[in-house]
Amino acid sequence: MNYDADVAIVGAGLGGISASISAVKEGLNPIVIERGEYSGAKNVSGGRMYIHALKSLIPDVEERAPLERPITRETYKVFCNKGRELSFTFKEKSKTSFSVLRAKFDRWYASAAEEIGVTISYGTYLMGLQEEEDGITLNTSLGDIRVKYVIDAGGVTAPVARLLGRNLKPEHLMLGVKEVISYVQDLPEDEGEATTVIGLTRGLKGGGFVYTNKDTTSIGVTLKVDSLQSGSIKASEVVENYRAGLGLRGDVLEYSAHLIPYYGWGNLPPLYYNRVLAVGDAAGLLISDGFVIRGMDLAIGSGVIAGIAVKKVIDGSPLSIYEEMLKRSFVLSDMRKAWKAFQALSNPNFYGEYEDALCEALSREFLVNGKQRPTLIEALLKSFYDNGLNFSEAVKEIWKIV
Amino acid sequence: MENSVIPLLKRLSLNKYEVSQESHISINTNICKTCVEKPCIRVCPAGTYEAMPDGTVTAHYERCLECGAALVACPFGAISFKWPDKGITYRYG
Ligand SMILES: Cc1cc2nc3c(=O)[nH]c(=O)nc-3n(C[C@H](O)[C@H](O)[C@H](O)COP(=O)(O)OP(=O)(O)OC[C@H]3O[C@@H](n4cnc5c(N)ncnc54)[C@H](O)[C@@H]3O)c2cc1C
Ligand code: SF4
Numbered sequence: 001m002n003y004d005a006d007v008a009i010v011g012a013g014l015g016g017i018s019a020s021i022s023a024v025k026e027g028l029n030p031i032v033i034e035r036g037e038y039s040g041a042k043n044v045s046g047g048r049m050y051i052h053a054l055k056s057l058i059p060d061v062e063e064r065a066p067l068e069r070p071i072t073r074e075t076y077k078v079f080c081n082k083g084r085e086l087s088f089t090f091k092e093k094s095k096t097s098f099s100v101l102r103a104k105f106d107r108w109y110a111s112a113a114e115e116i117g118v119t120i121s122y123g124t125y126l127m128g129l130q131e132e133e134d135g136i137t138l139n140t141s142l143g144d145i146r147v148k149y150v151i152d153a154g155g156v157t158a159p160v161a162r163l164l165g166r167n168l169k170p171e172h173l174m175l176g177v178k179e180v181i182s183y184v185q186d187l188p189e190d191e192g193e194a195t196t197v198i199g200l201t202r203g204l205k206g207g208g209f210v211y212t213n214k215d216t217t218s219i220g221v222t223l224k225v226d227s228l229q230s231g232s233i234k235a236s237e238v239v240e241n242y243r244a245g246l247g248l249r250g251d252v253l254e255y256s257a258h259l260i261p262y263y264g265w266g267n268l269p270p271l272y273y274n275r276v277l278a279v280g281d282a283a284g285l286l287i288s289d290g291f292v293i294r295g296m297d298l299a300i301g302s303g304v305i306a307g308i309a310v311k312k313v314i315d316g317s318p319l320s321i322y323e324e325m326l327k328r329s330f331v332l333s334d335m336r337k338a339w340k341a342f343q344a345l346s347n348p349n350f351y352g353e354y355e356d357a358l359c360e361a362l363s364r365e366f367l368v369n370g371k372q373r374p375t376l377i378e379a380l381l382k383s384f385y386d387n388g389l390n391f392s393e394a395v396k397e398i399w400k401i402v
Numbered sequence: 403m404e405n406s407v408i409p410l411l412k413r414l415s416l417n418k419y420e421v422s423q424e425s426h427i428s429i430n431t432n433i434c435k436t437c438v439e440k441p442c443i444r445v446c447p448a449g450t451y452e453a454m455p456d457g458t459v460t461a462h463y464e465r466c467l468e469c470g471a472a473l474v475a476c477p478f479g480a481i482s483f484k485w486p487d488k489g490i491t492y493r494y495g
Contacts, residue, residue, distance in 0.1 A: 041491045041492060042490065042491075101494045102492070103492045103494055104494075106495070157470040168470075169474065170475075177447045218494075225445060225474055229444065229445055241407070243407075252408055255417060257467045
């Protein structure tokens with residue numbers, strides 16, 4: 001039987017581009033199809049990228065890539081009831097993570113792949129597929145492609161898996177709603193801030209983020225889809241209330257949204273099946289503690305491994321080698337480490353009640369009202385008790401996360 | 403300098419769209435007539451789904467941000483969604 005290529009990669013986002021680069025380095029000649037007019041045209045992240053995985057593929061990425069700012073400040077902001085606010089900042093001049101804007105970044109990353117000989121067919125989407133004994137035929141908007149193996153790099157909506165019968169479920173998804181605003185934080189050029197915001201999306205499971213870019217700021221919320229379904233507010237309103245709550249000045253430049261996988265290590269969909277290897281969001285490879293989200297480095301890491309694995313499979317290894325390689329890498333080991341925190345966050349107390357109890361205690365501690373000032377631990381115990389929460393349970397739950 | 407809430411349609415108008423002639427979303431509105439809560443309206447960040455006085459829901463497909471939520475927004479399977487031919491092109495992303 002004839003093949004158009006050994007492997008087709010569906011989606012030229014972070015996972016797909018990484019897989020294509022590593023496949024070419026392995027001597028393969030992959031076909032990549034991308035729905036957007038260019039890579040990144042349809043992609044949305046917060047976005048703070050940990051660049052370790054990318055550096056292993058492109059060592060001089062810091063000099064070449066359109067990264068926005070290195071994240072040198074990590075801020076947590078907790079908005080409690082009664083206008084109370086708790087925030088703290090950790091500063092460290094490191095260059096392990098950068099803010100990015102995907103329309104710019106992915107376009108550059110795709111061009112880096114094209115430079116080493118990867119062919120990407122843009123404006124091309126996957127519509128159907130047929131499995132055959134010795135291959136698989138993809139029906140794309142530009143015609144059929146027959147290949148030995150497929151890498152599903154189509155992101156959270158997993159186009160290949162869905163055509164093969166997988167249904168997406170609201171409980172495994174978050175919705176990210178984002179705005180890029182013209183506000184520029186007053187920081188030196190080589191510094192940037194990542195802020196995690198808790199308590200401005202009340203009544204919904206989720207949180208918010210603020211990232212400083214070179215000359216814009218990215219803000220947004222990430223919300224469990226099932227909590228939006230059963231809630232009483234529209235996603236489009238949550239993000240605006242959030243922006244108003246933050247009080248940042250500046251015009252809105254772009255309004256965007258994207259689903260986010262929320263499976264966790266214990267609920268991952270299959271990483272490989274039939275003639276398919278799944279990478280990045282399509283494989284549910286994303287770490288979320290409910291507030292902070294890490295999917296970009298996992299997409300790059302799993303993509304790189306898929307490119308190497310597919311070569312081994314063509315040379316005779318079983319497909320399961322892909323999962324074994326992922327297990328030995330940071331991708332699945334970090335997913336596994338994050339599993340406990342992930343489970344702890346299904347506790348609804350995390351979304352509102354613990355924050356309020358914490359602020360209540362701090363308020364008791366700081367307000368001098370003539371009465372004797374309690375110790376912090378006394379204040380915490382009393383405040384949790386008054387709010388009907390169990391302090392030692394809370395400490396246990398929080399301990400799982402940190 | 404805007405610190406107050408900006409209406410959704412104004413926010414959507416900031417985006418670059420190439421709208422197809424044909425809708426990429428279809429709705430089985432018979433199901434909607436029996437649906438009281440209409441969760442699709444809360445989930446969709448683009449305000450694509452609008453309730454009509456007769457209990458059905460109409461899809462303003464040209465507003466679609468292609469986030470993918472339409473694939474799970476309706477618990478009763480009334481929404482059929484495929485990717486549009488052209489659609490949105492983000493400049494920041
Ligand atoms: C609001 C928000 C904030 C986030 N913040 C962060 C963050 O701060 N840090 C972090 O690490 N991660 C973050 N993430 C997660 C991160 O964006 C993803 O994990 C990452 O983009 C996954 O990469 P991917 O290559 O798997 O998928 P994608 O980047 O989504 O790429 C999939 C590609 O496939 C294409 N495609 C889809 N369907 C088809 C089809 N049928 N045919 C052809 N092509 C198709 C798409 O156009 C796209 O280019 C965030 C996500 C969101 C939504
Ligand atoms: S599309 Fe689904 S959720 Fe929306 S009104 Fe119709 S039945 Fe209800």
